[in-house]
Amino acid sequence: MELDFNSLIDGYDEYEEVYLDLLTKTLSYLKIKCSPIVSVSLVDEKLIHQINRDYRHIDRVTDVISFAFLDNEDRESILKSKGDVVLGDIYICLDVAKRQAEEYGHSLNRELRFLFIHGLLHLLGYDHMTKEDEEIMFPLQEKILSL
Numbered sequence: 001m002e003l004d005f006n007s008l009i010d011g012y013d014e015y016e017e018v019y020l021d022l023l024t025k026t027l028s029y030l031k032i033k034c035s036p037i038v039s040v041s042l043v044d045e046k047l048i049h050q051i052n053r054d055y056r057h058i059d060r061v062t063d064v065i066s067f068a069f070l071d072n073e074d075r076e077s078i079l080k081s082k083g084d085v086v087l088g089d090i091y092i093c094l095d096v097a098k099r100q101a102e103e104y105g106h107s108l109n110r111e112l113r114f115l116f117i118h119g120l121l122h123l124l125g126y127d128h129m130t131k132e133d134e135e136i137m138f139p140l141q142e143k144i145l146s147l
Contacts, residue, residue, distance in 0.1 A: 001027070002084075004039040009094050012042050018109075019116050025147045026120055034078060034085040038123065040116060041091050048093040063096040064115040066122035075125045090119035110145075117141050 003023055005016035019040055027036065043051075049061045056065070068088040070078055078085055092115045101111035118141055128134040 001035050002037040004037070005041075006039070007042040008047065009042055009044060012094070012112075015042065015112060015116075018113060022113060022116055022144070023120065026117065026124075026144050029144055029147060030124065032079050032124070034081050034083060037084060037086045038120065039089040040119070041089070042094050042112075043091050045093055045095045048091055048096070051091055061093065061096060063093055063100060064119045065091045066119040068123045068125070070123075070125070072125065079124065087120075087123040090116065090123065092116065092119065114141065114145055117144050 001020075001023065003016065003020045005013075005019060007013060007015065023036070023038060026032075045061045048065065049059075051065055052062050053059045055067070066088060069086050070088070092112065094112075097111045097115055098108055101108045104111070121137055121141060126133070126137040126140065128137045
């Protein structure tokens, strides 16, 4: 297992260990056998806006963006393999996380952990585009956050 952590904002280097711990807990909880490689970057509003506009064609700031490298048809068998697997990239916007933490009445730490889990679940094939998908992914996020 490998976590490539990059903070473009000073003062948040401790999240490398936090995210590695959450990655380990998520894999264990979901009984995933592969050895994943995940990249996570803490970024500012300007960069996440640019990424969202250029790659998703959505011209606005967002809280988290994930780019999964696995195809849907191969994901299940690959995740059950024992080899190294590059899952993808996660970008978390610190500015938006700060605002959301205040808006939801919880700590920035909780919000940054939540956004990482959300992004990681996307890399693992979870989504929330339909009500049925939401009913699976959202409780799973909360469960992993509580581990």
